[in-house]
Amino acid sequence: MVKNKKKIVILGGGYGGVECTRKLEKYFRKDDGIEIVLISEDNFLLFTPMLPQVAAGMLATRHIVMPIRTIIKKTTFYEGRVKNIDPYGKIVNLWGTNEKRGVSIHYDFLVVSLGSETNFFGMSDVEKHAYTIKTLNDAMTIRNRVIDMLEQAENEPNPILRRSLLNFVIVGGGFAGIETAGEIMDLLLDARKYYPNISRDEIKVFVLEALPNILPGFSEKLAKFAHRLLTKNGIEIKLKTAVTSFDGYEIMMKKIEDNPEIKENSEREAIQTRTMIWTAGVTPVNTIKRSMFKTERGKIIVNDFLEVAEFPEVFAIGDCALFVDPTTERPFPPTAQLAEAQAKSAAHNLYSLITNQKMKKFEYKSKGQMAIIGKRNGVASFFGMNISGIWAWALWRNVYISKIPKWDKRLRVLLDWTIDLFFDRDISRLKFADKETSKEYKVLDEVDDVW
Numbered sequence: 001m002v003k004n005k006k007k008i009v010i011l012g013g014g015y016g017g018v019e020c021t022r023k024l025e026k027y028f029r030k031d032d033g034i035e036i037v038l039i040s041e042d043n044f045l046l047f048t049p050m051l052p053q054v055a056a057g058m059l060a061t062r063h064i065v066m067p068i069r070t071i072i073k074k075t076t077f078y079e080g081r082v083k084n085i086d087p088y089g090k091i092v093n094l095w096g097t098n099e100k101r102g103v104s105i106h107y108d109f110l111v112v113s114l115g116s117e118t119n120f121f122g123m124s125d126v127e128k129h130a131y132t133i134k135t136l137n138d139a140m141t142i143r144n145r146v147i148d149m150l151e152q153a154e155n156e157p158n159p160i161l162r163r164s165l166l167n168f169v170i171v172g173g174g175f176a177g178i179e180t181a182g183e184i185m186d187l188l189l190d191a192r193k194y195y196p197n198i199s200r201d202e203i204k205v206f207v208l209e210a211l212p213n214i215l216p217g218f219s220e221k222l223a224k225f226a227h228r229l230l231t232k233n234g235i236e237i238k239l240k241t242a243v244t245s246f247d248g249y250e251i252m253m254k255k256i257e258d259n260p261e262i263k264e265n266s267e268r269e270a271i272q273t274r275t276m277i278w279t280a281g282v283t284p285v286n287t288i289k290r291s292m293f294k295t296e297r298g299k300i301i302v303n304d305f306l307e308v309a310e311f312p313e314v315f316a317i318g319d320c321a322l323f324v325d326p327t328t329e330r331p332f333p334p335t336a337q338l339a340e341a342q343a344k345s346a347a348h349n350l351y352s353l354i355t356n357q358k359m360k361k362f363e364y365k366s367k368g369q370m371a372i373i374g375k376r377n378g379v380a381s382f383f384g385m386n387i388s389g390i391w392a393w394a395l396w397r398n399v400y401i402s403k404i405p406k407w408d409k410r411l412r413v414l415l416d417w418t419i420d421l422f423f424d425r426d427i428s429r430l431k432f433a434d435k436e437t438s439k440e441y442k443v444l445d446e447v448d449d450v451w
């Protein structure tokens with residue numbers, strides 16, 4: 001047993017956290033003087049690019065999650081929710097609930113990769129009534145909601161209510177929004193044959209985007225191609241359109257004018273719907289915003305080596321870290337690709353720091369972007385090439401299946417995709433019992449007990 005082991009604690013079991021853990025395990029595989037600890041609120045890695053396919057019932061829920069314990073080798077894993085981080089005392093506190101002990105964990109080195117949550121830009125009515133697509137639970141809820149709307153509309157004689165039930169609105173034209181719109185349309189069209197009273201023309205899927213184009217980050221040509229194809233498949237895209245309110249029944253929106261002087265008089269419109277899916281932006285989780293780290297727009301400011309400047313033993317990566325692209329002088333968009341690249345770099349720099357070697361500056365060049373847009377179509381810019389249509393769709397599938405770390409899950413996803421080629425989607429609507437969320441429970445919360 002090695003005395004005075006140094007402890008590296010990684011917060012967040014998403015793309016950044018898991019990749020960093022795996023790299024650190026490799027660097028320190030023969031070093032018994034280093035203990036690695038990973039903390040995350042879920043005990044699985046969620047494969048977010050496939051969430052829209054779960055929402056559309058193409059993939060089974062468990063097939064897009066990888067249990068963390070099956071990926072890590074010599075790391076200690078804690079399933080727990082981080083309450084706060086004390087970078088002066090070098091302690092991470094976990095919430096105590098009626099089911100879980102609230103413990104404090106000491107660290108010598110820390111990697112923060114707590115990701116992001118949906119940003120409603122202060123619109124509490126939207127937050128209350130809209131659906132989101134960020135977690136596995138969100139995807140399952142959306143699928144059930146879509147099927148429920150078909151069930152209700154099928155026997156609804158009131159034409160106004162019927163229309164509102166069959167309008168599905170996705171806010172945000174980034175890849176989460178576009179992929180969700182494409183997949184939901186596919187689900188609706190596939191399921192419709194079991195609802196003989198619903199005609200094709202009654203089903204409407206809208207995408208609302210505040211920018212002048214969908215899919216920012218893609219070339220204009222690819223974004224326009226995707227726009228044309230989505231429109232051809234019956235999806236109505238409203239550009240330069242900002243949501244102003246949603247009460248669960250009606251979305252109010254306004255046109256964003258190029259000329260700021262006519263802003264106030266800009267055209268206002270409404271859509272009656274029971275289903276709004278909000279994908280219009282992300283913001284770092286509250287644990288980060290409340291932390292003692294310096295933040296900008298909620299993200300932790302890091303230096304060229306991904307270290308938090310005031311605390312050199314702390315690194316921040318992924319959606320919760322602010323790293324500016326030197327060419328555009330704007331923060332890099334939050335992607336899994338960036339989180340993984342930063343995870344590799346942070347692990348390397350942490351290893352260098354511990355072994356007294358020179359750290360390397362983080363440099364990033366995106367390998368490209370890909371999105372699937374429904375009906376076996378996609379768009380991709382990959383190593384400088386622009387690809388669209390079925391080839392982009394096939395490329396998306398190849399790339400993402402190869403990114404799943406375990407073979408059993410790869411096979412399950414492949415099987416789901418194959419079954420989807422030959423059979424209709426399952427339209428059983430599953431009900432989930434709403435379980436009250438755990439409240440903080442003081443008796444078990446032995447916060448002075450440092451592990």
Ligand SMILES: Cc1cc2nc3c(=O)[nH]c(=O)nc-3n(C[C@H](O)[C@H](O)[C@H](O)COP(=O)(O)OP(=O)(O)OC[C@H]3O[C@@H](n4cnc5c(N)ncnc54)[C@H](O)[C@@H]3O)c2cc1C
Binds near residue numbers: 016051081113
């Ligand atoms: C629908 C959708 C589609 C997407 N498609 C793509 C795509 O095609 N390509 C792409 O590159 N990117 C895509 N993204 C973006 C990508 O998922 C994120 O950029 C990426 O997950 C960021 O990695 P991360 O490690 O920073 O955060 P995450 O992967 O979000 O991981 C954060 C982890 O921290 C945990 N956590 C958060 N708060 C706490 C807490 N207080 N205590 C304990 N644990 C906590 C979370 O449970 C999570 O496990 C998509 C995102 C969504 C939602």
